[in-house]
Amino acid sequence: MASGNNDIASKQPRYARVANVLVREIKGGRFPVGGLLPTEAQLGERFNVSRVTVREALRRLEEMGLISKVHGIGSRVEAQEARDSYSVSVDSAAEMMQYASETEFIAWSRADIQAGSAELAALDIPTDAVKLIGVRTGLEGQKAPLSYCEIFINSAYSSVIDEENRAREPYYRSMARLYGQRISGIGQEISAIRLAPHHAKALGQAPDAPGLKIIRRFYGEDRELLEVTINVHPAENFSLRLFLNKNDV
Amino acid sequence: MASGNNDIASKQPRYARVANVLVREIKGGRFPVGGLLPTEAQLGERFNVSRVTVREALRRLEEMGLISKVHGIGSRVEAQEARDSYSVSVDSAAEMMQYASETEFIAWSRADIQAGSAELAALDIPTDAVKLIGVRTGLEGQKAPLSYCEIFINSAYSSVIDEENRAREPYYRSMARLYGQRISGIGQEISAIRLAPHHAKALGQAPDAPGLKIIRRFYGEDRELLEVTINVHPAENFSLRLFLNKNDV
DNA sequence: GAGTGGTCTAGACCACACA
DNA sequence: GTGTGGTCTAGACCACTCT
Numbered sequence: 001m002a003s004g005n006n007d008i009a010s011k012q013p014r015y016a017r018v019a020n021v022l023v024r025e026i027k028g029g030r031f032p033v034g035g036l037l038p039t040e041a042q043l044g045e046r047f048n049v050s051r052v053t054v055r056e057a058l059r060r061l062e063e064m065g066l067i068s069k070v071h072g073i074g075s076r077v078e079a080q081e082a083r084d085s086y087s088v089s090v091d092s093a094a095e096m097m098q099y100a101s102e103t104e105f106i107a108w109s110r111a112d113i114q115a116g117s118a119e120l121a122a123l124d125i126p127t128d129a130v131k132l133i134g135v136r137t138g139l140e141g142q143k144a145p146l147s148y149c150e151i152f153i154n155s156a157y158s159s160v161i162d163e164e165n166r167a168r169e170p171y172y173r174s175m176a177r178l179y180g181q182r183i184s185g186i187g188q189e190i191s192a193i194r195l196a197p198h199h200a201k202a203l204g205q206a207p208d209a210p211g212l213k214i215i216r217r218f219y220g221e222d223r224e225l226l227e228v229t230i231n232v233h234p235a236e237n238f239s240l241r242l243f244l245n246k247n248d249v
Numbered sequence: 250m251a252s253g254n255n256d257i258a259s260k261q262p263r264y265a266r267v268a269n270v271l272v273r274e275i276k277g278g279r280f281p282v283g284g285l286l287p288t289e290a291q292l293g294e295r296f297n298v299s300r301v302t303v304r305e306a307l308r309r310l311e312e313m314g315l316i317s318k319v320h321g322i323g324s325r326v327e328a329q330e331a332r333d334s335y336s337v338s339v340d341s342a343a344e345m346m347q348y349a350s351e352t353e354f355i356a357w358s359r360a361d362i363q364a365g366s367a368e369l370a371a372l373d374i375p376t377d378a379v380k381l382i383g384v385r386t387g388l389e390g391q392k393a394p395l396s397y398c399e400i401f402i403n404s405a406y407s408s409v410i411d412e413e414n415r416a417r418e419p420y421y422r423s424m425a426r427l428y429g430q431r432i433s434g435i436g437q438e439i440s441a442i443r444l445a446p447h448h449a450k451a452l453g454q455a456p457d458a459p460g461l462k463i464i465r466r467f468y469g470e471d472r473e474l475l476e477v478t479i480n481v482h483p484a485e486n487f488s489l490r491l492f493l494n495k496n497d498v
Numbered sequence: 499g500a501g502t503g504g505t506c507t508a509g510a511c512c513a514c515a516c517a
Numbered sequence: 518g519t520g521t522g523g524t525c526t527a528g529a530c531c532a533c534t535c536t
Contacts, residue, residue, distance in 0.1 A: 013523080013524060013525085014524080014525075015524080015525090039501085039502065039503080040502080040503065041501095041502090049525080049526085050525065050526045050527070050528095051503095051526095051527090052301075052524090052525070052526075052527095053524080053525060053526085055503085055504090056524080056525090069503065069504095070502090070503080070533090070534085071502075071503055071504065071532070071533050071534080072501080072502050072503065072504095072532075072533035072534035072535080073502065073503080073533085073534065073535090074501095074502060074503075075502095075503085085336055085337070086336065086337045086434075086435065087334055087335065087336040087337070088334070088335045088336070088337065088493060182495075183495060184494070184495050185335075185492060185493060185494050185495055186335065186492070186493045186495075187490070187491070187492050187493075188489075188490065188491045188492075188493070189488055189489070189490050190439055190461070190488060190489040190490075190491075191461060191484060191487065191488035191489070192441040192442075192459045192460055192461035192482070192484035192487075193441075193459055193484055194458070194459045194484070208457075209443070210441045210442055210443045210459030210460070210484070211441055211459070212439070212440060212441035212461075233441070235440060235441035235442055235443070235459070238440065238441075239438055239439060239440035240437075240438070240439040240440070241436070241437065241438050241439075242436070242437045242439075242491075243434065243435070243436050243437075244337060244434060244435045244436075244437070245433070245434050246431075246432055246433050246434055246435075262504080262505060262506090263505080263506075264505080264506090288520085288521065288522085289521085289522070290520095290521090298506080298507085299506065299507045299508070299509095300507095300508090300522095301505090301506070301507075301508095302505080302506060302507085304522085304523090305505085305506090318522065318523095319514090319515085319521090319522080320513070320514050320515075320521075320522050320523065321513075321514035321515035321516080321520080321521050321522065321523095322514085322515065322516090322521065322522080323520095323521060323522075324521095324522085
């Protein structure tokens with residue numbers, strides 16, 4: 001067979017046609033979830049295209065989350081409908097967290113907490129942890145702190161805390177440097193609260209003023225929980241912005 | 250040349266070796282941001298691999314956000330460092346927004362607003378819009394509403410609003426059905442507020458109680474702003490959860 | 499060993515951007 | 518027109534999984 005795209009009534013590439021047919025057939029139930037697609041060779045024969053073209057089509061299905069491929073096994077159907085997937089792309093996790101690069105954490109107190117304690121259990125922290133309480137401020141002693149922080153660090157990595165009790169970079173980044181631990185995922189839980197007296201005092205706000213509370217969980221390679229942070233921001237000068245880009249599909 | 254991977258001291262595929270070298274060279278400044286990479290043919294010659302292999306390598310760089318490809322032009326260097334990218338994967342945009350599937354929006358009032366008015370300008374809405382005010386409730390007349398809503402719909406798509414002034418699905422989904430408009434991106438802006446009297450009344454809360462305010466902007470194909478929603482939730486029974494998965498890289 | 503996906507090649511034509 | 522990336526083919530060997 002020559003090359004190019006000679007099909008009738010077709011302006012789209014061949015792999016797209018193959019992909020579309022397969023998407024429709026998966027949606028229609030011809031290939032049930034959990035089952036295997038025909039082999040690449042069989043699909044090539046069926047659609048009269050080369051294996052490379054079949055693979056290009058399957059790549060799209062994979063990106064859509066419809067199938068996964070397993071070496072030596074085949075292409076497994078994972079879902080009947082393409083997932084909606086949105087991505088947050090930023091230059092660094094720090095930027096996503098909206099740490100201005102010129103902020104600094106100042107710890108006021110430090111405590112070691114045993115796994116199983118009520119406090120850790122409430123936060124789903126399964127390991128021993130070091131708890132730091134403090135505030136995040138702009139650099140060079142600005143007026144009011146930006147947020148009130150409680151930080152729990154997995155004891156296995158507690159050496160990222162230096163004696164100075166100040167930190168100009170997030171602890172998970174220190175972990176990456178010192179232990180080679182990379183962040184594999186971040187959970188965020190955002191809610192509004194009424195500032196407690198100690199929050200209000202630390203932030204220079206009126207008691208009972210509204211505040212934004214953000215709990216973040218940082219997970220490492222093996223879904224190990226590395227760090228949990230609780231940030232309380234005064235409502236007045238803080239909002240969280242996220243832009244989610246729809247992925248292909 | 251035969252096939253396979255005959256290189257010395259190399260267990261990784263050839264495209265990976267090509268990709269690694271290029272990543273290092275981009276990082277090192279050999280190919281400046283904004284400039285073009287050598288053509289695929291030139292790279293194939295340099296690394297002694299076929300063009301298909303070069304393309305596989307460039308595909309990786311593209312996924313890392315290091316380059317973008319422009320048909321007829323070349324491969325443009327976009328960044329010196331791989332971006333951190335986190336994705337939110339959910340079954341639907343509705344789930345991401347944490348609409349329980351059993352909620353319903355009830356509009357109390359409707360108004361047409363001209364582009365350029367102060368209200369629209371404050372929200373960066375460039376077009377005429379229809380403004381709906383109402384609440385989101387659980388189905389079957391539950392107690393208190395879940396949130397107080399203001400919804401601005403681009404006038405060009407206002408026919409998604411039915412006369413009943415109730416909606417069991419998000420309007421952007423109706424747009425997809427009626428106009429074929431797909432959501433390409435979503436902006437979220439989250440802040441804590443003190444409930445205004447009309448919020449408190451609608452939500453059955455004490456005045457001045459804290460609340461979570463979420464402004465969402467829904468963009469269509471051409472970055473056209475389709476819909477803006479403002480949701481105010483009582484602090485007590487609402488928190489926003491997001492899980493961000495680190496992408497490859 | 500048999501069968502699957504993973505990688506690779508050489509060569510070809512098409513679609514797009516720019517001069 | 519010239520040159521780029523986009524798509525496609527036929528055929529090949531490698532790496533993995535299962536029997």
